[in-house]
Amino acid sequence: MAFALQQYHQLADRMATQITGSYQSWTDFLTTAARLYKYPYHEQLMIYAQHPEATACADYELWNKRMGRYVRRGAKGIALIDHSGDAPRPRYVFDVADTRGTARSRSLYLWEFRPEHERVVPHALEQQYSIRYAGDFADQLEQICSVKVTEYFLAHEQDILGIVDGSYLEQYHDYDKGVAFLNAAAVSTTYMLLSRCGLAENAHFGPEDFMPVFDFNTPQTVEALGSTVSGISEEILRNIEVTIKKYEREKLSERSYENGQTDLHPQRGLLDSQSEPVPAGEQEPGQVREDAEEVSTGASPGAVEPTDPVGAAVSPSAGDRRDGEQAVGADGNRGRNRKSPLTEISGLKSYEIIVCYRNLSAIAELGTHFWRKLGVNWRKLWRKHRQFWGNQ
DSSP states (O other): OHHHHHHHHHHHHHHHHHHTSSHHHHHHHHHHHHHTTTSOHHHHHHHHHHOTTOOSEEOHHIIIIISOOEEOTTOOOEEEEEOSSSSOEEEEEEEGGGEEOOTTOOOOOOOOOOGGGGGTHHHHHHHHHOOOOOSOHHHHHHHHHHHHHHHHHHHHHHHHHTTOTTSGGGGSOHHHHHHHHHHHHHHHHHHHHHHHTTOTGGGTOOGGGGGGGGGOOSHHHHHHHHHHHHHHHHHHHHHHHHHHHHHHHHHHHHHHHHTTOOOEETTTEEOOTTSOOOOTTSOOOOOSTBEETTEESSOOTTOOOOOOOTTOOOOOOGGGSTTOOOOTTOOSOOOTTOOOTTGGGTTSOHHHHHHHHSOHHHHHHTOHHHHHHHTOOHHHHHHHHGGGTOOO
């Protein structure tokens, strides 16, 4: 097993340096990660390396016992590295394409964003993140990503700047490294969200948008970037998922009421018409490690997440990240009414948000060459936005 584990580590390191080598490989990875958004980055990477077309993955026991599906004979498992125990160990999951259903199988629900959802999802995100919806859903997601990425960078700046040895970022000044991280993480997170919602093609991304990503060319820098993108995307996509599920339940409930019948279960709400009742004391399946909440994209191994409470704003729980780490941006105080100190300046570029967040002396310390490279007069920019942080 030690030899196999070593091979899997080598595969992960090799793939990490490959995915940021070109626009196509990075966006291909983000597309796979978007489908498997409840997995942590290092598992998304392993799945992409072995089965980039995977849509919903779970281990053998979950497929067989909880979902009532059987794994095809001869199907090859996707190897992951499990860090939950005292020592890393390999474990294996299977994509839904490698399973077959029976008459008693549970239905696999994979949510999708449809035009009708734009009536409810943007407003739910506006309430959650205090980023106003002005009629362009993609623009709203981009603003949310910019704020979340900047928050993360400001909280982990020293850690991020400390892992650039051996990468192309090493030759940059510290402030240039920060700008590269902000831009790379913001555009990547935006792309991942739009990909999961089926809107990436209409956003007209090009290689030039991802130029900062190419400087992340070591396993350490790619992990820092990938973990940030994965964690922020999971949080936002969970909120989108909950909103869509609530909308679909209410729509089906109204339809059932109009037909003079109800499909609502007194305890769990709407049940899928093809699903069997869940025995008392047994939790209802969530989602297989993708976005079916019936087979989870990021549930603990061998167990499916319970369905999210209707209407609840969902934050990534520690149990959903393989190592139990706190989700990106999580500080224990997140709530529907909590506002980020950055939300009032949404719509600005990442470097503008830093200007608004830091005091004058800290801004001046960035150095004239930093702002000149961006084509920005920092004094004018500071005067423009200083009302957001007051007199310091």
